[in-house]
Every structure is written in C-alpha cells, then in structure tokens.
Amino acid sequence: MKKLxxxxxxxxxxxxxxxxxxxxxNLDWDPQKNKENLIPFSANVISPEVFDDHTVIFRLKAxxxxxxxxxxxxxxxxxAGKQVPFTKDNDGLWTLKIGPLVPDIYLYYFIIDGVxxxxxxxxxxxxAAMPPFSMLFVHGDGPAFYDVKNVPHGAITTHFYHSAxxxxxxxxxxxxxxxxxxxxxxxxxxxxxxxxxxxQTWYMHGQANFILDNLLAEGKAVPMIIVMPNNQxxxxxxxxxxxxxxxxxxxxxxxxxxxxxxxxxxxIKDRQGRAISGLSMxxxxxxxxxxxxxxxxxxxxxxxxxxxxxxxxxLKDPDINSKLDxxxxxxxxxxxxxxxxxxxxxxxxxxxxxxxxxxxxxxxxHDLITWRHLLYYRFYPNLFRNLKVGK
Numbered sequence: 001m002k003k004l005x006x007x008x009x010x011x012x013x014x015x016x017x018x019x020x021x022x023x024x025x026n027l028d029w030d031p032q033k034n035k036e037n038l039i040p041f042s043a044n045v046i047s048p049e050v051f052d053d054h055t056v057i058f059r060l061k062a063x064x065x066x067x068x069x070x071x072x073x074x075x076x077x078x079x080a081g082k083q084v085p086f087t088k089d090n091d092g093l094w095t096l097k098i099g100p101l102v103p104d105i106y107l108y109y110f111i112i113d114g115v116x117x118x119x120x121x122x123x124x125x126x127x128a129a130m131p132p133f134s135m136l137f138v139h140g141d142g143p144a145f146y147d148v149k150n151v152p153h154g155a156i157t158t159h160f161y162h163s164a165x166x167x168x169x170x171x172x173x174x175x176x177x178x179x180x181x182x183x184x185x186x187x188x189x190x191x192x193x194x195x196x197x198x199x200q201t202w203y204m205h206g207q208a209n210f211i212l213d214n215l216l217a218e219g220k221a222v223p224m225i226i227v228m229p230n231n232q233x234x235x236x237x238x239x240x241x242x243x244x245x246x247x248x249x250x251x252x253x254x255x256x257x258x259x260x261x262x263x264x265x266x267x268i269k270d271r272q273g274r275a276i277s278g279l280s281m282x283x284x285x286x287x288x289x290x291x292x293x294x295x296x297x298x299x300x301x302x303x304x305x306x307x308x309x310x311x312x313x314x315l316k317d318p319d320i321n322s323k324l325d326x327x328x329x330x331x332x333x334x335x336x337x338x339x340x341x342x343x344x345x346x347x348x349x350x351x352x353x354x355x356x357x358x359x360x361x362x363x364x365x366h367d368l369i370t371w372r373h374l375l376y377y378r379f380y381p382n383l384f385r386n387l388k389v390g391k
Contacts, residue, residue, distance in 0.1 A: 021046060022123045029147040030139035031124065043121035045093070048136055055099035056136065058110075058119065063092020065113050072108025072136070074101055076334040076365040083111060103140035104369050105205075107133045126205050129232055130196035135205070145376045146207035151217035152178035154209055158199075161260055165252045166233065172257065173199050174265065175209045175226040177216060182266045187224045187273040187384040190257070192231045192282030199230040206279075206368055211376050222384040225265055229257050231278070231285050245281075246288045246311075253289055258296070268387070272325060275383055277301030279371045287312055287345075298325040301379045304335060304366055306345035309352070320354055325386060327356040328379050332370030336360045357382065 021032055022040040032050040039046055047059040060068055068086040075082040086094040107126065109116045118125050124135040143149050154177045163170045177186070191208060193201040202208040208226060215221035233248035234241050253276075262269055274297045278286040283305025290300035291312035306329070309315045317323070329349070331342045346358045362373035 021049065024123065027148040029143040030137070032137050033139060040121060040123050043123070045121050047119055047121040050136070050138055052139075053099075054101050054103060054138055054140075055097060056101065056138065058086070058096045058098075059121065060086065060094040060110065060112075060119070061092060062094060062112065065094075067111075067113055068094045068096075069111040070096055070098070070108060071111060071116075072106050073364070073367045073369060074098070074106045074108065074136070076363070076367075080334070080365060099138075101138045102363055103138045103144060104363075105146070105207075105372075106136040106138065106369070107205075107367070108136055109133060128193070128197045128201050128205075129236060145214055146211050146372050147214075148210050149214055149217070151213055153213050154178050155180070156203055156209055159260070159264070161256065163252060163256050165248060165255060170230055171199050172227060172229040172260075173203055174261070175203075175212070175228070176265070177223040177225070178213065179223075180225075185266055185268045185273070187222065187275065187387055188227060188261060188265075188267045189224050189383065190227045190229065190253070190274070190276045190286075192229065192276070192278030192285050194278070194280030194282050195236050197279075197282070198232065199228050202226075202228045206375070207372055208375060211372060212380055215376065215380050221380045222387065224384060225261075225267055227257065227261055231282055246285065249285050250289045250292065254293070254296070271296055271298040272387060273384075275299035275301065275326070277303065277328070277379065278305070279303040280305050280366065291315060294323045298323070299327070299383060300324070301326075301328040301330070301383075302342065302345070303371055303374050303379075304331045304342060306341035309345070309348045315349070315352055315354055320352075324355065325384075326382060327354065328359070328382070329356055330359040330361070330374040330378055332362045332364040332366065332373075333360055334363070334365035335370070 021034040032048055034049050044061050045059040049057045058070060069083040071083045086096040088094050110119055118132050119134040122134045126133050126135055154175050157174045158171055160169060160171050191202050231249050234244045276286045276290040276297050283302040284307045286300055287302050287307055290297040291314045294314055314320055329342055329346050349356050359378045362370040364370035
C-alpha cells in the first residue's frame with residue numbers, strides 16, 4: 001500500500017501542471033493549444049484548435065445547415081472582409097483549416113446560413129456595445145508582450161457612480177500599478193474605447209493592464225494609474241450621435257470622472273500629471289477633450305482617429321508646443337492610406353509646426369491588434385517621461 005501511495009504522489013506534480021485546451025485554470029498564453037484532447041466544457045467539438053505551426057482548425061457540428069463561413073480580423077489589407085467556406089463531412093461536421101497566422105489575438109465570427117454568430121464551441125468570447133464575438137489566441141514560442149507573465153501585477157477596481165450628465169448609474173475601471181502606495185503621487189492616464197466598446201474593453205480585450213505590467217517589469221514605462229471610463233454618452237445608432245457626444249463626454253470628464261478619481265486616488269492633480277487617449281471614437285474624444293482643455297491635460301494620445309483641427313483651435317495657438325508635453329498620433333499599417341483621418345491630422349500638424357510623434361505600425365488594421373501594439377511600442381513608454389513619479 002505504501003508503495004502504491006508513493007507512486008501516486010510521484011504523479012501529482014505532472015497532474016497539477018497539465019493544462020488542457022480552453023481549460024481556464026491558468027491565464028495561459030497558449031489557451032487554445034490542444035494539450036489533452038479534451039473538448040471544452042459544454043461544447044461538442046474542439047474549436048478552435050491552434051497548432052505550434054500557427055495553423056488553426058475550426059469545427060462546427062451542424063448537420064442541418066447548408067453553408068458555414070469564417071470571417072475575422074485575421075484578414076486585413078486586400079483580404080479585409082474575406083469570408084472563407086468550411087467543408088462538411090457525411091456526419092454533419094463542418095471543418096476549416098487556415099494559416100499559418102502571425103501570433104496574435106484575433107476576433108472572428110462564423111456566418112451560418114447568412115447569420116453572423118459566435119463560435120458556439122469556443123469558451124473565449126468578447127462583449128461590448130455590440131453583438132458578442134469569438135476570440136482566437138494564436139500563440140508564439142512564449143508569452144507575448146500582451147500576455148500575463150510572472151511579473152508584479154497591478155490591480156483593477158470597478159467603480160459604480162451616479163452621473164448627472166447622463167442622469168443614471170455608470171461605471172469605470174481603474175488600474176493601479178504594482179506596489180501602489182497612497183503616500184505617493186501618481187500620474188493618471190484616461191484611456192477611452194471606441195464606438196462599439198465599453199469600460200471593460202481595454203481591460204478584457206486590449207490587455208492594457210498586462211501590457212503596462214510587462215513594461216514596468218522591463219523598466220520601460222513610468223508607474224501610472226489608468227482610468228478606463230465608459231465614453232458611450234448617446235446611443236451609437238442615434239442620428240445625432242456625432243453632434244451630441246463630444247460636448248457630453250467633455251462634461252462627464254470635467255464634472256464627474258476627474259473629480260471622482262482625484263478624490264479616491266493619490267494622483268498628481270495638475271495638467272502634467274494627466275493624459276487622455278483613446279482608440280477610434282475614443283481617440284476623437286481624446287483629441288477634443290484634451291486639446292480643448294489644456295488646463296487639465298498636457299499629454300494626448302490619438303489612436304486610429306482624428307477630427308478636423310478647426311474643432312480643436314488650440315492647435316493654431318503659436319504657443320501650443322509649450323503647452324503639450326506629449327502629443328501622439330498613431331495607427332495601423334493596414335488602415336493607413338492617403339486621406340485617412342489620422343494621416344490628414346498628421347499633415348495638418350506638420351503645417352502648423354505642432355510638435356508630435358506620428359507612428360504607423362503593427363500588422364493590424366482598425367482593430368485591437370493595432371491598438372495593443374501602439375500601447376506597448378510607443379504610447380506607454382513615452383508617457384510621463386519628464387515627471388518625477390512617486391513623491
């Protein structure tokens with residue numbers, strides 16, 4: 001009996017560290033690699049299955065449907081919007097193999113008999129202010145810059161508050177860096193989502209907190225507080241959305257969000273200690289709110305977005321460069337072409353002699369592949385560099 005018990009104990013370590021495909025035990029960097037050939041809980045097939053050669057197999061058990069297609073953010077540039085057909089076997093199992101893909105996190109949908117839906121067997125799904133989507137994790141040879149690594153981590157706190165601007169209850173997420181200390185003062189980045197996003201988007205899908213954790217561990221960024229509010233102020237399908245939203249989000253910041261944050265956290269309460277940034281619609285909000293309130297913000301990040309310079313007249317101020325610590329305009333490779341909004345803004349800033357960083361990078365388009373890249377490689381590392389943080 002003792003020998004049998006010893007043998008059992010010897011097997012325990014290997015059992016502890018085995019992770020199955022879509023197991024949701026650890027925050028794995030390769031969560032869709034098939035390690036035990038176990039079907040995800042409540043699913044009927046394994047989908048997606050990601051291989052070390054970066055190819056992917058999707059599966060769907062649906063004998064009664066007539067057509068299944070795949071579309072997603074893996075298709076960019078000339079392939080943007082591409083829809084790839086599955087094949088069906090005699091048992092009603094639809095399969096599709098694609099790749100190899102560049103390692104990254106992709107969003108995708110199935111189109112089943114003309115209806116765009118999530119992959120019903122994939123336990124990684126996202127949500128926002130739009131219908132849910134499925135997530136595909138194509139792993140590389142180790143954790144990527146956006147993955148959870150064995151480094152010190154910051155904390156995410158969700159706050160619920162009443163807004164007199166929207167006359168309702170709202171929420172915001174706040175990231176505090178590892179070792180946050182109330183006796184020290186930290187700069188604050190207000191980070192906004194886009195048209196289809198919510199307060200959770202940058203955290204759940206943009207990996208904004210893990211990216212900063214990794215940069216801090218690498219000594220490449222300044223410890224900061226990140227506030228991720230909900231910048232949906234008017235129903236996105238409202239016919240006057242564009243006309244109404246900018247003034248409302250400006251009011252929400254000045255009347256509610258900034259006062260709330262600065263009464264609850266140990267932050268630097270001057271313009272040098274505040275930055276505002278956002279993606280897509282959030283980038284336009286950041287440009288509008290930031291440049292129209294340079295008494296509040298000295299740093300602004302505009303990601304895959306822009307509004308005409310006439311809507312931010314401060315850019316024509318001959319002293320504008322002395323009022324900006326850091327102005328960043330960035331976008332993805334596959335969304336940049338002559339006439340793109342961010343390209344037009346960059347050219348206008350050059351004509352006005354406004355000092356700024358203009359960066360086009362990533363293999364993405366107008367998607368989180370691009371925005372994660374911009375955070376890690378440019379915006380976070382260059383933010384608050386002239387501040388003495390922690391005093």
